[in-house]
Amino acid sequence: xxxxxxxxxxxxxxxxxxxxxxxxxxxxxxxxxxxxxxxxxxxxxxxxxxxxxxxxxxxxxxxxxxxxxxxxxxxxxxxxxxxxxxxxxxxxxxxxxxxxxxxxxxxxxxxxxxxxxxxxxxxxxxxxxxxxxxxxxxxxxxxxxxxxxxxxxxxxxxxxxxxxxxxxxxx
Amino acid sequence: xxxxxxxxxxxxxxxxxxxxxxxxxxxxxxxxxxxxxxxxxxxxxxxxxxxxxxxxxxxxxxxxxxxxxxxxxxxxxxxxxxxxxxxxxxxxxxxxxxxxxxxxxxxxxxxxxxxxxxxxxxxxxxxxxxxxxxxxxxxxxxxxxxxxxxxxxxxxxxxxxxxxxxxxxxxxxxxxxxxxxxxxxxxxxxxxxxxxxxxxxxxxxxxxxxxxxxxxxxxxxxxxxxxxxxxxxxxxxxxxxxxxxxxxxxxxxxxxxxxxxxxxxxxxxxxxxxxxxxx
Numbered sequence: 001x002x003x004x005x006x007x008x009x010x011x012x013x014x015x016x017x018x019x020x021x022x023x024x025x026x027x028x029x030x031x032x033x034x035x036x037x038x039x040x041x042x043x044x045x046x047x048x049x050x051x052x053x054x055x056x057x058x059x060x061x062x063x064x065x066x067x068x069x070x071x072x073x074x075x076x077x078x079x080x081x082x083x084x085x086x087x088x089x090x091x092x093x094x095x096x097x098x099x100x101x102x103x104x105x106x107x108x109x110x111x112x113x114x115x116x117x118x119x120x121x122x123x124x125x126x127x128x129x130x131x132x133x134x135x136x137x138x139x140x141x142x143x144x145x146x147x148x149x150x151x152x153x154x155x156x157x158x159x160x161x162x163x164x165x166x167x168x169x170x171x
Numbered sequence: 172x173x174x175x176x177x178x179x180x181x182x183x184x185x186x187x188x189x190x191x192x193x194x195x196x197x198x199x200x201x202x203x204x205x206x207x208x209x210x211x212x213x214x215x216x217x218x219x220x221x222x223x224x225x226x227x228x229x230x231x232x233x234x235x236x237x238x239x240x241x242x243x244x245x246x247x248x249x250x251x252x253x254x255x256x257x258x259x260x261x262x263x264x265x266x267x268x269x270x271x272x273x274x275x276x277x278x279x280x281x282x283x284x285x286x287x288x289x290x291x292x293x294x295x296x297x298x299x300x301x302x303x304x305x306x307x308x309x310x311x312x313x314x315x316x317x318x319x320x321x322x323x324x325x326x327x328x329x330x331x332x333x334x335x336x337x338x339x340x341x342x343x344x345x346x347x348x349x350x351x352x353x354x355x356x357x358x359x360x361x362x363x364x365x366x367x368x369x370x371x372x373x374x375x376x377x378x379x380x381x382x383x384x385x386x387x388x389x390x391x392x393x394x395x396x397x398x399x400x401x402x403x404x405x406x407x408x409x410x411x412x413x414x415x416x417x418x419x420x421x422x423x424x425x426x427x428x429x430x431x432x433x434x435x436x437x438x439x440x441x442x443x444x445x446x447x448x449x450x
Contacts, residue, residue, distance in 0.1 A: 020225050026288040026421070049184045057191045065211045066218050068284075068293040068329060070202035074195035082188045131199070132290045133357060141358065 007043065010164055011059060014039045019066040022156075030145035035157040036063060036073075037080045037124055041117055042165065045097050049085055056081035076128040080120055091115045102165055118154060125150045203291065209324040213284055213295040219327040222295055226283040230424065237424055244313040275390050278302055278428040280310075285332075287360040287421050292334040294318065298428060299326040309388040309429040315418035316340065316382060316393050317426050328428075333395075334360060334420055341385040342395050342414075344374060350383050353395065353414070360420050362399065365412040370403050372410075380414050387434045 014036050022033040040056055047055075060074030067073070088097070091112060129145045179186065198211065209215045213222050280302075284295035298304050300323055310317040310330050318332035319340070331338060334355050342365060343350035351367030368374060378398050384391030399415040431437075 020221075023286065024225075024229075026286060028288070030288065032288060050187050053184070053187050053191055057195070060195065061211070065215070066213060066221065067286075068213050068295070069199075069289070070206070070211060071195040071197075071199035075192060075199060078188060078192050078195060082184075131196075134290075138357070 003044075007039075010039050010042060011062075013164065014160070015059065015062050017160075018063055023067050029148060030141065031152060032145070032149045033156055034125065034128070034149060034153045035160055037077060037121060038117075038157045038160055038164075040077060040081050040084065041120065042102060042161070044102075045088065049082070052081045052084065053078060072128065072132060075131060076124050079127050080124040083120060083123060087116050087120055113158070117157065121154055121157070122146075122150050125153065206322040206329070209322065212322055212324075212329050213293075214299070214322055214324040214327040214329045216324070216326070219283075219295070219297075219324070222284045222327075223297065226281070226297075230281075233422055233424060236422065240313055240425065247313075274431065274433050276430040276432060278304060278430060280304075280426050280428055282424050282426060283327075285420070285423065287334055290357045291336055292332050292420070293321065294330040294332050294423075296328045296330060296426065296428070297326070299323045299328050301325055303430060304328050304428050307388065308431075310426050311389070311393055311429065312418055312423055312426045314394070315416060316389060316395055317418065317420075317423060319388060320428065332420060333363060333416065333418075340389070340395075341383040342380050343383040344368070344398065345379040345381050345392075347372070347374070347378070349374065350385075351412070361416055363396065363414045363416055365398075365414050366409070368410045368412055370408050370410045374398060374401050374410055374412060376401070387431050387437045389429060 018034065018036040022035065025033055036059075039059060040052070043052065043055065056077045057074060060071075060077040063069075063073045063077075064071055093108070093112070125146045129142045129149070133142050133145075201207070202211065206212055213219060278298055280296040280298040282294050283297050286292045286294075294310075294317065296304075296310070304320060304323045306320055306323060308320045310320065316333060318330045318335070318338060320328050321331040322329045333340070333353065336355060336357065338353055338355060340353040341350065342353045344365075349368045349372050351365045354364045354366050356364055365380060376398055380395045380398060382389040382391065382393040382395060394417050396414045396416040396418075398412055400413040401410050403409075404411045
């Protein structure tokens, strides 16, 4: 039950932070802060993929309806959720994941976090901006947007996961 | 049948993914052109309230700037009052009121949500159908045009701003009268593009670009911006004209929605134009 509440809390905190604060922070050069996929990433490893997809769909619609992007975030977060189990498997530790451990930087180390979350986030951003601009003429601009936003989103996500994942869950 | 079920079980995850992805993509591509329901936009009641709460918190940040804008507009209007003019001639003046019939009405509104870095940027206003706002009405501020109403619910509406790809507002260059459509290429929030001016015409840099008032959305002559650069389009006899917007869309707050009282009359008349004969 507490686990359930914890994830609901993360849903609300990350979703509302994205919509109310990060969406408004518009710096220029195509830079956008999008750390919201962290919620999907922090869901337990043993979650079934179908459930994962359904949760991602609801989460994406929640963000879309509050930022007038009509399904753009939903589409990108679905890709994120679909690829998550595969990439987690690809970079799994030698003895596999312990079911009690949260998949966070604190418990599994930075290089693991960079490889899994970083790769997923990069794919998410690339998909998002390709769909948003939807013109191969502007490929360079798309890549510029993706690169800049990816770096800033990744750093933000790292800070946020320190706030959201309690130390006690490490044991 | 058993094979079919086995197939579904085997590709269950991929099928669910494809199904949900199809819903998301079809919403994205249809809503961009024509939103069918308010629930996926910030015009819906709950989402609107969240945006109002956010705006209550942040609206004071630009208070100083807003006051200056209102003051500037006040001065402009005050200069037009009869009291501020000296009478040059003492003859009797008769004004025949029935010569003028009001065509445009203005509804004041506040922008409660906006963005400028996305490919298509939509603003949310705190007025809706209850105030008489409908899809297709124009929106402008004291400095220039803002966009066209995309969707309106009971108390909120979403504006397709001048920072969207296919805003297609009818604009012309003041003085020479060459006209074209306004577009935005998604790179710079200060600059738009004017499309459709033939390259044999002489376009002067820094001449003013104003609305043409063709579609009955905007009155003629509202400021859009200035011509800041021009270059020929490859393969077409057209100028690619860069328009420097007079409004800074990054900090717009007070706007007016235009209600055209004669729009229905104009549309009814234009519906009578016979279609082109098909060969």
